[in-house]
Amino acid sequence: MAAKIIDAHVHLSERRDDALIRFARINGLSYNMNELLGTMRRCKVKNGLLLSPPLQGTTALPNEQVIRLCRRSDGILAPVVTVEPSMKEVKAALKLAEENPGEVKAFKVRLGYVKASADSPVFDELYDYAESKRLPVLFHTGDTAFSTGDLARSHPLTLDRLANRREELTIVLCHFGNPWFEDAAELTYKHPNVYADISGLITGDVAYAEKYAAWLARKISEAIYFAGNAEKVIFGTDYPITKHSDALALVRRLEVDERDKEKILSHNAERVFRL
Ligand SMILES: [Zn+2]
DSSP: SSEEEEEEEEOOOOOTTTTTHHHHHHTTOSSSSSHHHHHHHHTEEEEEEEEEEBBSSSOOOOOOHHHHHHHHTSEEEEEEEEEOOHHHHHHHHHHHHHTTTTTTTTEEEBTTSSSOTTTTTGHHHHHHHHHTTTOOEEEEEESSSSSTHHHHHOOOHHHHHHHHOOOOOEEEGGGGGGTHHHHHHHHHOOOEEEEEOOOOOOOOOOOOOOHHHHHHHHHHHHHHHHHSSSTEEOOOBTTTTTOOOHHHHHHHHHHHSSHHIIIIIIHHHHHHHTT
16 A cells, blocks of 8 residues: 555544534544544554534534644644635635635535535636636535435536536545446546545445445446546545545455555545645
8 A cells, every 4th residue: 555645535623513423423433633643643644634524503614623623733634625605605715725825725615515506606716716726626426424415416417517617627526426436437537627536435334334345446446447547536534434444445445556546545636636
């Protein structure tokens, strides 16, 4: 395995109203900074991108708190700014990125959780800014963590129109569009600027866990065969939704060259996020 693994999808809040605590419990995790940094060190994960977790209700952890957590991590974690669909929130997010140059590595749009699609005009200013600063925009795609999610807005194909319109915008589909792996693969194949992360695909030890892990590895491997390369696949855990050991085991199971595994674990993220 690669020496400098990058986890492009990490959550943390240390708040009691964090809606991901449920997943941490299922995984037997304490879900705090000490545990996260200790596990990263043990698993040789050099850096992580920290994304705001959802809080109980409809909001996410304020971006200022994400930045504060990153500053406590001794340079291990770097912030991704979550952008909610209102003019006010878009402006606040851009201001925060502007005030913390070099620190903010990307933006995130919570498709499926918010009442807007990827190509909603409310995000135009965000996309203009992201293009001009060469900052990627991550999109939640596919299955949502709660049964109230809006799959018609989180489907990976909803990003095609945006990618057509904005060839300069770097787009990352989180969770590989789960379970629409083929649709996500087609987007990464069709668009030079579209990538996909493999975070958050495994939770807990459920019935058929072994069969599921094999199925998942096959799906991701096939997406790589379809694209003809592994340049567009990015490693992430989605801690605490997926344990580091399970996320790394998924990469180990892929039926691709070792060099491609290194791209997935490290080189692709280094290039895309300019780490
Ligand atoms: Zn996530």
